[in-house]
Amino acid sequence: xxxxxxxxxxxxxxxxxxxxxxxxxxxxxxxxxxxxxxxxxxxxxxxxxxxxxxxxxxxxxxxxxxxxxxxxxxxxxxxxxxxxxxxxxxxxxxxxxxxxxxxxxxxxxxxxxxxxxxxxxxxxxxxxxxxxxxxxxxxxxxxxxxxxxxxxxxxxxxxxxxxxxxxxxxxxxxxxxxxxxxxxxxxxxxxxxxxxxxxxxxxxxxxxxxxxxxxxxxxxxxxxxxxxxxxxxxxxxxxxxxxxxxxxxxxxxxxxxxxxxxxxxxxxxxxxxxxxxxxxxxxxxxxxxxxxxxxxxxxxxxxxxxxxxxxxxxxxxxxxxxxxxxxxxxxxxxxxxxxxxxxxxxxxxxxxxxxxxxxxxxxxxxxxxxxxxxxxxxxxxxxxxxxxxxxxxxxxxxxxxxxxxxxxxxxxxxxxxxxxxxxxxxxxxxxxxxxxxxxxxxxxxxxxxxxxxxxxxxxxxxxxxxxxxxxxxxxxxxxxxxxxxxxxxxxxxxxxxxxxxxxxxxxxxxxx
Numbered sequence: 258x259x260x261x262x263x264x265x266x267x268x269x270x271x272x273x274x275x276x277x278x279x280x281x282x283x284x285x286x287x288x289x290x291x292x293x294x295x296x297x298x299x300x301x302x303x304x305x306x307x308x309x310x311x312x313x314x315x316x317x318x319x320x321x322x323x324x325x326x327x328x329x330x331x332x333x334x335x336x337x338x339x340x341x342x343x344x345x346x347x348x349x350x351x352x353x354x355x356x357x358x359x360x361x362x363x364x365x366x367x368x369x370x371x372x373x374x375x376x377x378x379x380x381x382x383x384x385x386x387x388x389x390x391x392x393x394x395x396x397x398x399x400x401x402x403x404x405x406x407x408x409x410x411x412x413x414x415x416x417x418x419x420x421x422x423x424x425x426x427x428x429x430x431x432x433x434x435x436x437x438x439x440x441x442x443x444x445x446x447x448x449x450x451x452x453x454x455x456x457x458x459x460x461x462x463x464x465x466x467x468x469x470x471x472x473x474x475x476x477x478x479x480x481x482x483x484x485x486x487x488x489x490x491x492x493x494x495x496x497x498x499x500x501x502x503x504x505x506x507x508x509x510x511x512x513x514x515x516x517x518x519x520x521x522x523x524x525x526x527x528x529x530x531x532x533x534x535x536x537x538x539x540x541x542x543x544x545x546x547x548x549x550x551x552x553x554x555x556x557x558x559x560x561x562x563x564x565x566x567x568x569x570x571x572x573x574x575x576x577x578x579x580x581x582x583x584x585x586x587x588x589x590x591x592x593x594x595x596x597x598x599x600x601x602x603x604x605x606x607x608x609x610x611x612x613x614x615x616x617x618x619x620x621x622x623x624x625x626x627x628x629x630x631x632x633x634x635x636x637x638x639x640x641x642x643x644x645x646x647x648x649x650x651x652x653x654x655x656x657x658x659x660x661x662x663x664x665x666x667x668x669x670x671x672x673x674x675x676x677x678x679x680x681x682x683x684x685x686x687x688x689x690x691x692x693x694x695x696x697x698x699x700x701x702x703x704x705x706x707x708x709x710x711x712x713x714x715x716x717x718x719x720x721x722x723x724x725x726x727x728x729x730x731x732x733x734x735x736x737x738x739x740x741x742x743x744x745x746x747x748x749x750x751x752x753x754x755x756x757x758x759x760x761x762x763x764x765x766x767x768x769x
Contacts, residue, residue: 280572287564290600294560299524302549306525309488310542314531316483317540320361321445321533324472325420327359328447331470335449340369340468343385350387361474361482363442364388364430368401368411368469381411381469383429399429407444413535414446415466416459421446422534425497425507428473441476441507443497445534476507490548492523494541499530501539511545524549559604567596603677605655606662614676614684618736621688625729633696634732634739635685636725636747637665637703640755642681649716656713657720664706668699684743693728700724700758723750724758732761 331349338345350365366386372379381402401407406424414421423444431439450456450465476495487493487510494501495508526543571592601613609617621632639661646654658681665675665683674686685703687696704724711718725746733739742761750759 275578276572276575279575280568283568283571284565287561287568290564291561302544303525305488306491306527306542306544306548309491310527310529310540312485313487313493313542314529314540316485317531317533317538320479320483321422324359324362324445324474325447325534327353328365328420328445328470328472331365332447332449335468335470336452340367340384340449346385347387347389355388359482361479362472363428363475363478364473366471366473368446368471370466370468384468386430407446410444410446410536411469414448414469415462417535418448418450418456418462420534422536424536425505428475430473442474443476443479443507444471444473446471480508480510488548490545490551492543492545496539496541498537499539501528501541507538563599567592571596606659606677608662608666608683609674609676611676611678614674614678614686615736617674618686618739621686622729622734622736624689626734631690631693632729633687633690633693634727634729634743635687635696635700635703636740636743637683637685637722638724638747638751639681639707640721640723640751642720645718645720649714649718653713653716653718657711657718660711660713661707661720665703668702668706690728693731696726696728697758697760700726704756704758721756723747723755725750725761726758727761 330353331346334345334349346367353359353365355362355365364386367384368381369384370379370381379402380400382398382400384397386397402411404426406426410421410423423446426442426444427439428442428444431442446469448462448466449468449470450462451467454461454465456462456465480495491510493508493510494506496502496505497507498505523543523545526541529540529542531538531540574592601610602608603610618634624630625632642654642657645657658677661683662675662677665685669675669685669687672688674688676684676686678684685699687699690696704722707720707722711720725743725748727733727739727743727746729739732742746759746761750757753759
């Protein structure tokens with residue numbers, strides 16, 4: 258009797274605790290899904306950020322190289338004419354059309370070495386500035402050798418025979434106090450040696466030095482002259498040397514940061530140390546809210562809220578089951594199925610997401626290997642879809658994506674799988690192919706299906722796509738290789754003019 262009572266008590270306690278157990282398990286699963294989405298979002302954001310950082314460094318290096326080549330031309334001028342030929346330099350610089358071709362340069366000048374008697378070995382006055390207008394009319398004769406910052410660059414250029422830039426300086430052309438605070442600047446020097454004299458060694462270069470040609474820059478103007486443009490929503494700071502202090506600051510893209518207006522913590526930031534013409538600069542790049550919203554997917558909050566809501570619903574259903582309601586069991590099964598469906602499908606188009614598509618790909622690989630069959634991977638990327646979002650809004654863009662998904666599904670067989678793996682990227686798994694030509698024919702059918710106009714919120718829009726096709730086993734015997742070859746083929750389709758189908762390299766002869 259006592260055993261029966263104890264067993265009944267244990268069963269009752271277990272039933273009472275069951276809803277709480279289910280709630281704990283489903284909340285833990287929600288946390289795991291949220292964390293995975295958060296990491297994926299951060300990874301995507303970091304990828305865009307790293308690209309922007311590399312592009313910024315490359316743009317600076319390319320622009321410095323262009324200015325250096327221009328300065329080599331001025332240097333070569335004095336291989337045929339003496340330093341005193343100011344008219345020749347004036348004509349040469351005038352022909353360069355600085356405003357049109359080298360807009361970041363403030364002035365091109367000439368420094369002469371003079372070796373008088375006295376304590377100093379020599380001094381180096383400025384003897385010419387071009388173009389001779391505006392602030393460039395400041396008196397000549399300034400001894401650049403007397404400034405330790407400039408002297409370091411002069412010595413490096415003299416001894417190496419190559420271009421060298423100075424640290425942060427105030428240009429002599431900015432010496433007028435009425436013009437306000439002088440902007441952060443730097444100078445690039447290139448040595449001029451005596452004509453037809455050897456300067457292969459450091460000793461020879463020091464002995465044959467007769468002067469330097471130089472180009473002076475305001476840092477803000479230099480950055481404005483870079484080719485291309487910086488992605489919006491990023492703050493770029495450049496410091497002279499490796500110490501990141503206010504005194505070493507050369508450039509700041511967002512003035513509000515310097516004034517302390519922005520106190521938020523950047524989601525991603527990085528420092529990059531680069532050597533520019535023999536001198537160290539430190540680039541500091543950080544994200545702003547606009548960048549994070551633009552490249553962050555923002556689905557982690559949606560999944561967290563959905564997961565928490567479903568967790569409480571499942572717990573409620575468990576409580577109903579404990580209280581003897583038969584219908585609760587059916588509802589629990591339905592909610593579980595719904596949760597599984599949400600985890601495996603794209604919420605916008607209801608197509609299989611990356612996880613479900615990968616599972617079906619693995620199943621098809623196993624079938625094809627077992628039966629020595631064939632199947633195809635088709636990668637589809639919409640052409641010029643971004644302007645639709647930019648011009649008409651994301652609501653219109655979402656409606657177009659839903660219509661694209663419907664048209665793609667209408668083109669394939671019941672055994673095939675259409676999935677969405679990114680913003681405007683779709684994939685199709687063509688199962689059980691008897692003839693590889695069928696893959697090409699269906700890819701063309703998919704491409705043509707998108708030609709009719711899309712109507713969304715009263716707007717008539719035209720969308721095309723670029724398609725890449727890879728066939729098992731010719732283009733790969735594993736999922737990674739097949740997806741890579743299909744992706745490469747899709748990018749070749751974009752490169753050849755978009756709105757076309759490209760087959761993987763191994764199938765070019767077979768399908769042509």
